[in-house]
Amino acid sequence: MSFSLFMQHLTNGISLGSLYALIAIGYTMVYGILRLINFAHGEIFMMSLYFAFYGVAIFAMPWYVSFIVTVIITCMLGMLVERAAYKTLRDSPRITVMVSAIGASFFLQNLAVVLFGGRPKAFPTVQIFTDVIKIGTVSLQRLTLIIPVATIMLLYSLLYLVNKTKTGMAMRAVSKDHETARLMGVDVNRTITITFGIGSILAAFGGIMWGMKFPQIQPFMGVMPGLKCFIAAVIGGVGNIYGAVIGGFILGIGEIMLVAMLPQLTGYRDAFAFVLLIVILLLKPTGIMGEKISEKV
Template structure:
């Protein structure tokens, strides 16, 4: 394998890992506060792609305006799901909330089929993303550069929000102890809704980038990316934002590199993520950045 081909695979792996990281952050934020795996997250990702698609293709909006509107609508959708499906069950056993999350996932998928149709749609890709640049004999689409840049910018913005603002302090307080945070005057419901909004907005950004890179959308498009991003969050240490990003990059780069060096495994590409999950659970169940929660006696 020549250096140029290796660099081609590496850039594609970094780009894919950035996408996984963006979506995995949504999983890890919700889990960090509610200790809930939001299995509807992949379908929120799917709905965002349709919002952007209709904004551009049906309403004729400029792509950047359609993307912004789609992100806002997706954030509102995340808050609505939290309000209707999760908040009433907050004091119920965790299994009840998990079942509710799975129900929301199936609801969104079937709702998308009814509203948008079951046939794949070609996502309108702006030319700025599809232009190709050649560096050292490696041909790379602009979107391959744009995705990691967007991911890094949003990561630093999110870390600033969580660590340097009053809202972030409230989020960290709620994640530690909900009842104590409520006694300290923190509006727990607002903080949780805000967390869902941020997580859904990040999933929407990931959805825009995904749809530009792989320009075909369908109602079931969120299933596999959703599962893989959950795996990325677990690999990095679910509940840790930086861990989710690390897990996303590990999963994306290893996925591309393995099928690059071993093309015979291409048909098992999706299975590789689950193999990584099993290995992590066997040797470091809390993930790379996860903390050991066992109390010392």
């Protein structure tokens, strides 16, 4: 493999890993506060693509207006899902909440089929992002370079929110202990709802960039990216934001390099994520940056 081809594959891997990282952060934030996996997160990602599509195709919005509206609506959808599927079960057994999360996932899938139809649709392309640029001997879409930059900017914005604001302080307090946080005057329900909203905003950004990179959408498209981003969160250490980012990059770069160096294994690209998950769970069950968490009795 020539150096220019290697760099092209590496850049594509970093771009894909950035998308995985954005969506994985949503999983890890919810787990960090509620100690449960939001299985509907992949479907929220999917719905964001339809919101953006219809904003441009049906309501004739400029692409930038449609994308902003998409982020807002997706945020509201995430908070609505939390209110409907999680809030009423706050004190229920974990298995009950997990079943509710899976039910929310299936509900959103089938709602998308009813509202949008089952046929695949072509996501609108934006010329400024799809233009091909050359860096030396490497030819890349401009979007391939924009995605990692956007991911880093969103990551640092999130870290600023978590570490430097009162809302972030409340989120960190709730992640440690709900009851103690409540006694200290933290509105636990509001903080959890905000966390779902922030995770959904990141899913919306990831969905928009995913749609421009892979411009075909259908109601069940959130399943595999959702599973892979969950795996990325587990690999990095579920509950750890940096871990989710690291896991996303490992998964994205690994997938692209597997296909590039061993093209005969192209059909097993999706299996790579699950094999990697098994290896990580065997070697370091808490993930690369995860910590052991004792269950409350």
